[in-house]
Amino acid sequence: MAKIFFVLNLIIIIGVFSIFPVRAESAFDYMVDNLLQEKKEAQESAAKATLATIAAAVETYKTANGEYPESLEVLARAKPPYIEPSIARGEKQGYVFEYGVGVNRDKFSCVARPVVEKFNMKKFMIDHEGNIREFGN
Numbered sequence: 001m002a003k004i005f006f007v008l009n010l011i012i013i014i015g016v017f018s019i020f021p022v023r024a025e026s027a028f029d030y031m032v033d034n035l036l037q038e039k040k041e042a043q044e045s046a047a048k049a050t051l052a053t054i055a056a057a058v059e060t061y062k063t064a065n066g067e068y069p070e071s072l073e074v075l076a077r078a079k080p081p082y083i084e085p086s087i088a089r090g091e092k093q094g095y096v097f098e099y100g101v102g103v104n105r106d107k108f109s110c111v112a113r114p115v116v117e118k119f120n121m122k123k124f125m126i127d128h129e130g131n132i133r134e135f136g137n
Contacts, residue, residue: 036119040119040120040121043093043094043095043114043121044121044122044124046092046093046094046095047093047094047095047112047124048112048124048132050087050092050093050095050097050112051097051110051112051124051125051126051132052126052130052132053083053087054072054075054083054087054097054099054110054126055110055126055130057075057082057083058075058082058099058108058110058128060082061074061075061078061082067105067106068101068102068105068106068107068108068128069101070101070105071088071099071101072087072088072090072097072099073088075088076088091115094114094115094116094121095112095113095114095115096112096113096114096115097110097111097112098110098111098113106128107127107128108127108128109125109126109127109128110125110126111123111124111125112124112125122134122135122136123135123136
């Protein structure tokens with residue numbers, strides 16, 4: 001009888017401990033997913049902040065020069081620079097920034113799109129009126 005009791009206890013203990021790795025793995029996956037989501041949201045917030053910085057720099061340049069600059073490089077090369085050179089090179093914090101100006105240099109827009117498209121990061125655009133819009137996923 002003692003041997004049967006021992007075997008039953010052993011089977012129960014093995015069954016209980018076999019559940020723990022599955023739960024630990026799912027908890028780890030959950031933590032990783034949360035970290036990736038937080039990183040994605042931080043990068044999206046940084047992209048919108050960079051677009052706002054670009055828009056402010058472009059408007060300041062227009063006030064000083066009477067027209068919008070033809071490129072982000074113009075803003076970075078100015079003395080003193082209106083934006084940091086890394087933004088003018090077009091990439092910062094996981095996003096690429098593409099600036100365009102209207103034919104008469106009276107309007108501009110800037111698009112922020114993720115460098116890596118596979119994480120469902122949002123794309124953003126700011127226009128000459130300061131409106132930031134999100135599009136696509």
